[in-house]
Amino acid sequence: MDGFEVGPLTVSRLCLGTMLMGTSTPVREAHTMLDAFIEAGHNFIDTADVYGDGLAEEILRPWLARHRDQVIVATKVRFRGSDPGGEGLAPDRIGKACDASLRRMGIDVIDLYEVHAPDPDVPLEDTLEALDGLVRAGKVRALGASNYPAWLLAWAARTQDCHGWAPFAVLQAQYSLVERSVEMELLPFCRSAGIPLTPWGPLGGGFLTGRHGRGIVPPAGSRVAEAADDLEEAAQRRATEGNFRTIDELRAVANECGASVPQVAIAWLLNQPGVAAPIIGPRTLEQLRDLLAAASLSLSADQLRRAGAHTAPPEMYPNRFLAEQNHINPEQPLRRAGHPVSR
Template sequence: MEHRACGASGLRLSVLGLGTMTFGAETDEAGSHAQLDRFVDAGGTFIDTADVYTRGTSESIIGRWIADRGHHDDVVIATKGRFAMGDSPLDAGAGRRHLTRALDASLRRLGTDHVDLYQVHCWDPRTPLAETLETLDGFVRDGKVRHVGWSNVTGWQLQRILRLSEAEGWARPVSLQPQYNLLERGIELEVLPQCLEEGVGVLPWSPLGGGWLTGKYRRDDRPSGATRLGEDPERGVEAWDRRNTERTWDIIDAVQAIAGGRGASASQVSLSWVRQRPGVTSVILGARTVEQLEDNLGSLDVTLGDVEMGTLTVLSTPPMPDYPYGFVADEGGYPGWDDLGAR
């Protein structure tokens, strides 16, 4: 499996990462360990988790797998902290108290004295940014964390994070973990150009749009049964009523047409599009079963040509907001959008 540098850092990640949000929830421990085994067998090295994934169960499952298989030096472990793990109002946020307690708890569950990448799970408007960044820097200095990163921030927030960390000489983020797929391309307005400019590696989550881009849903056929939307049709950003639009179905039709012509699955085509986008270091997979993971790994054998990439990119391009983005772009002052092939 190809490995790429995470932005401008020395951290190298497999181009596909194994997301573990299903571990302990939709996937039991035996199935989770089977996924980890298959991923490593395929050459994968990047394993992504978070403390809130099944209230720490995902990390514990990974920790037991590492202890049993002895793979600690063969994989890159990333985890995240910021969200609440309990009901206490003190048990959340990106402040020093919570992040310190969260990291220590993650290390205990993972059975290790350090993680390779620790990411703040989301911007925290209630905590001074300097406190968060200084805390992260302390983790690196103490040897508990090798690299730091963020997830779920806007362009101006990422800019503040980078400038303040540089000004104070604190550990600079090497990664950003955003949602990015053919249905959700909002990061291309500011976040992705910022990552490209600043040398921050992009680690997309939900590259299959929560299952929408696998081809398992049908136009005008509200899902039911044992699928994510069948069990929970109001599931966050993936909710049926939110994404059941003509744009969505046009994109899915195009993905399936390309997949049919290649003898590939819709998932493989969709994953390949994300993998081939500028700035992407590692695409985070999220499978329930080894069979789904196997299909996702097959995307490594699919490299889309210029025409196929262009077709999907143009078709999936959302309308650019008129102001300020459209106005500035019309005056030639927004090259990032054009360089990404989104307009």
């Protein structure tokens, strides 16, 4: 499968998330999974300074010592951690957090450095200028944002543009067949601005696996069964009729293709325009091997339609008003004076 352009980087169409490495996934198995991932032809790895409070980045260090040139590494800054301590996106903290991530991973440049979430306590300009400084200093190749609302991402992109600062080259946001809010504002903006999306939680935290469904109690020990009520993957949040029907459709499509339910869920995401690489989050080597096959799974237009039929987000004003009464396509790429029409 072809790669995807993310700013100056070419990434594979699957990204391997490391959130569980060193905690739910033992280190040795994590390294075997990383080996299997690159052996399958992929190069994109996602981590964060807060995963295991730095443990996920530390686990990557011995593996990266052998494979640094073969991979694109994304990490993140924002949430509370013990090194450098504190939290947030103040310039001073960003600088220290970047150095700490570089040190933990034993590398001298981070390919993609992402803000994990907005920080309303710090002026946006201060954060963006500090991030630009990291690119200019050669500590970071490209920048990304995660968990930004569309208005803030648009504001940030315009601010970076005006100041000539390094732009956000990617958005990392939750996106799956059971969480499609990004389709309302974020994804149309990202497509217009040429900012690819890397979906986290592509299986809804484990819901889109075939182990959950109408009347099925999530298996003990699974993420969904254990999730606290305020977590995105909490069982009660997923237990909607639309989600259960989606599982039924995925099972039917999977049977038609000789594939698994998770493979179909990931393949659906790969077919959404503007999606660069779903960030897969397998807990075991067996789960990873299953997901790798999604990259080459081809779904027909009808299968894609059926998979997505029950969870489309509601039609929203003003898009509904513009499209239905005024025949204006609200998703038409933005025209900008002096720029070619963007993707």
